[in-house]
Each structure stands twice: as C-alpha cells, then as structure tokens.
Amino acid sequence: MTLVAQILVNEAKAIALVEAIEREDVLAALTVSRDELADRRWQVQVYLSGEHDKAETAALKRVSASVLGKSAAKFSLAKLPDIDWVAKSLEGLKPVAAGRFLVHGGHDRDRRRANAFNIEIEAGQAFGTGHHGTTAGCLAAIDRRARSRPIGNALDIGTGSGVLAIAIAKAAKAPVLASDIDPIAVDIARENFRLNGVARYVSVFTAADLEQRIFAKRAPYDLVVANILAGPLMVLAPAIGRVAAPNGTIILSGLLPNQRARIIAAYRGGNMALVDTENVDGWLTLTFTRLYHRSLTMADGRSSTTQADAP
Numbered sequence: 001m002t003l004v005a006q007i008l009v010n011e012a013k014a015i016a017l018v019e020a021i022e023r024e025d026v027l028a029a030l031t032v033s034r035d036e037l038a039d040r041r042w043q044v045q046v047y048l049s050g051e052h053d054k055a056e057t058a059a060l061k062r063v064s065a066s067v068l069g070k071s072a073a074k075f076s077l078a079k080l081p082d083i084d085w086v087a088k089s090l091e092g093l094k095p096v097a098a099g100r101f102l103v104h105g106g107h108d109r110d111r112r113r114a115n116a117f118n119i120e121i122e123a124g125q126a127f128g129t130g131h132h133g134t135t136a137g138c139l140a141a142i143d144r145r146a147r148s149r150p151i152g153n154a155l156d157i158g159t160g161s162g163v164l165a166i167a168i169a170k171a172a173k174a175p176v177l178a179s180d181i182d183p184i185a186v187d188i189a190r191e192n193f194r195l196n197g198v199a200r201y202v203s204v205f206t207a208a209d210l211e212q213r214i215f216a217k218r219a220p221y222d223l224v225v226a227n228i229l230a231g232p233l234m235v236l237a238p239a240i241g242r243v244a245a246p247n248g249t250i251i252l253s254g255l256l257p258n259q260r261a262r263i264i265a266a267y268r269g270g271n272m273a274l275v276d277t278e279n280v281d282g283w284l285t286l287t288f289t290r291l292y293h294r295s296l297t298m299a300d301g302r303s304s305t306t307q308a309d310a311p
Helices: 010-023 053-068 085-091 107-113 134-149 163-172 184-197 215-220 229-242 257-269
Strands: 002-009 031-036 044-047 077-082 094-099 101-104 117-120 154-157 176-180 202-206 221-227 242-256 272-278 283-290 295-297 303-305
Touching: 002 010, 002 053, 010 031, 010 053, 094 134, 101 107, 101 134, 101 163, 117 163, 134 163, 134 221, 134 242, 134 272, 134 283, 154 163, 154 229, 163 176, 163 184, 163 202, 163 221, 176 184, 176 215, 176 295, 184 202, 221 229, 229 242, 229 257, 229 272, 242 257, 242 303, 257 272, 257 283
Parallel strands: 101 117, 154 176, 154 221, 176 202, 221 242
Antiparallel strands: 002 044, 002 077, 031 044, 094 101, 242 283, 272 283, 295 303
16 A cells, blocks of 8 residues: 655745655655646655655654644545556557558557557657657658568668568568667667567567667668658668668658758668658657669678669
C-alpha cells in the first residue's frame, strides 16, 4: 500500500510548496504533482515511498510549516490501492493505424486486423511505439513507398524499438539493415524482430554513423529511413546520399517545421530531391528521391552506370 499526501491551497502557495519539496533532500526524489481544480484551488500531491516512512512525513510537515505557517491546513494522508502501474499505463496506449500498419501492445492482440500489417511493440526503453508523430509519419510514408513499387533492400538508421524495420520487412519481404547508437535499443529491437516474425529479414547492430564497412557492403539501398533528430540528419546527409540507390527513397523524421529548410538544403547537396512533406502532431516527415547520375560511385568504391535523367 502506498501513501499519498495531499493539500488544497491557492496557486502561489502550490508553486512555493512544490519548490520547497524539491529542495528538501528527504523528499526530492518523490513524485509530486500540482493540479488546478475547477474552483481555482490547487491540489498538491506527494507520493510517499512507504506507508510508515517517518522521515518523509516529518520532512513534509517541516516544509508545510515553512511555506504555509504552523496554523495553516496540513497535508492529509490517503492510502492508494496496489495497482499494476505498467499494465495500467499500457491501457492508454491504444493501437495506432498508419497506412496498412497497425501498431499495438501485447495487451491488444485481440484488436489485430486481418487486412493489416500488425506490429506488436511494447512501451519500453527504446523509442518507437507508433504513438509519436514521427513514427506514425514514417509508417505512412513507408506504406506509400511500398505500394508504389517493390522494395528490394532497405536501411533503417536509429531503429529504436525496430518498428520501422519491422514495417518494411512485413510490407516488402525484403532484407533490412538496422542500426542504433544505443546497444540497449539494439537488444530490444532484436527481440521485437523475433516477436514479429521478421528476424530472418532484418540484421541489426550498434553504430553511431554510416562509416562501418557493412553499410557500404550492403548498399545500394532503394529505401533509407532515419527517424532521429535534425542535427544528426544533417551530418548524415552526404553518407546517406552515397549509399542510397538511384531513384531510391529516403524518409526522414524527428523534425520540427522550422527545421525543414535546413534539411532540404543539406539533402539537395547530396543530389536528393524532396517529393513529400507530412505533418503529424507538429512533427515533420520528409520524403526524398535520390536523383540519377550517369556514373554513381558507391561508398565501397564500386561504380555503376545509370540513366542521366531524374525520375
């Protein structure tokens, strides 16, 4: 059983209380909430570590007296029932549909659709459950690309939970090379590939950039996806241009609207042309096409001759 201490005050005192609690060593690590009620009063709640933690309750009395005065109203204590908070939080993560993809947690397996590419991802340490605008935007862009023409070889940079690599593998039944800077994310992604039955299509490893030889060895890629941040995307632009196939598709996200012009300029320099922009919940997903060159030199030194016209 957990105890929650709560008190009703005005806004100024609520702010002062929360600040004082955060400065108190014994209380600083506790969860504190400050919420405005309908009658313009504010409720401050402090979730205590245990039912009989005398040090925390004594510290809370000291803070209350210092901010409100000894004669003011005191914090009241209430018991919270034992709840599986992980399961409770997952109840709010409803399945997300983007194009032909449906991303869901294990608790929503009964909501899978017969005519969709169902992807099971749990909320965890790695980014990518489909609920963020960047992931949803990428999924929709991947679906458009998969519908328009076959995908024979793909690269997923910053794979996170692996949701985008899973989407590509399910829609295209094609090999996908996935990487992430975080080894924990790589482990989680690998487990998600197994869970979703695409492990035979996807190879995943830890990498901070595209300098490892495997990127060049597996190139060219007719689909490259990177859902990271604007800064790294700008740094990676030349390398992505080198490994993307002529007429290949590059899908980028993790971008705010005011970063659009800089990304377009960086990728135009790598002979990539913007073909689509999508805004989901204030986050941009940009889709580029790698233009043709008469002579294309790959990152590992191989060359191929292509048509000299744009797609």
